[in-house]
Amino acid sequence: MKSVITTVVGAADSASRFPTASDMESVQGSIQRASARLEAAEKLASNYDQVAQEAVDAVYAQYPNGATGRQPRKCATEGKEKCKRDFVHYLRLINYCLVTGGTGPLDELAINGQKEVYKALSIDAGTYVAGFSHLRSRGCAPRDMSAQALTAYNQLLDYVINSLG
Numbered sequence: 001m002k003s004v005i006t007t008v009v010g011a012a013d014s015a016s017r018f019p020t021a022s023d024m025e026s027v028q029g030s031i032q033r034a035s036a037r038l039e040a041a042e043k044l045a046s047n048y049d050q051v052a053q054e055a056v057d058a059v060y061a062q063y064p065n066g067a068t069g070r071q072p073r074k075c076a077t078e079g080k081e082k083c084k085r086d087f088v089h090y091l092r093l094i095n096y097c098l099v100t101g102g103t104g105p106l107d108e109l110a111i112n113g114q115k116e117v118y119k120a121l122s123i124d125a126g127t128y129v130a131g132f133s134h135l136r137s138r139g140c141a142p143r144d145m146s147a148q149a150l151t152a153y154n155q156l157l158d159y160v161i162n163s164l165g
Contacts, residue, residue: 055131
């Protein structure tokens with residue numbers, strides 16, 4: 001799994017060198033931001049279902065058939081349940097990334113191969129982009145979490161949105 005520390009050490013090892021001062025500064029910066037990431041992870045972990053439901057509601061408000069593109073879902077209830085399940089899965093991985101301080105869990109368990117899976121299932125990734133974009137825009141500091149925690153959370157949402165796009 002990738003974290004800032006394993007990435008720095010791995011890069012230095014691949015280059016047959018010791019980590020440089022700038023490598024160590026990036027590790028130190030990540031450690032300093034850890035409390036904000038952990039705050040965001042804690043807030044998210046206590047609200048998976050609520051946050052996922054907000055994303056699903058935003059998707060179905062924007063796309064009443066529950067999907068963008070050519071293949072609308074036939075059953076709205078089943079589609080909403082599956083959509084919520086998928087959002088919860090992504091949110092748990094985002095939470096894991098907040099704890100580890102890297103994108104490894106998202107890369108390994110969600111992003112690698114996702115476009116092929118969605119294409120095979122006739123699901124337009126734009127559906128998920130709409131939901132994650134809504135979550136990105138609705139976050140508010142200090143109502144939801146501190147500004148630093150919200151920044152860490154939003155960076156991972158952006159990462160997912162960009163990977164789906």
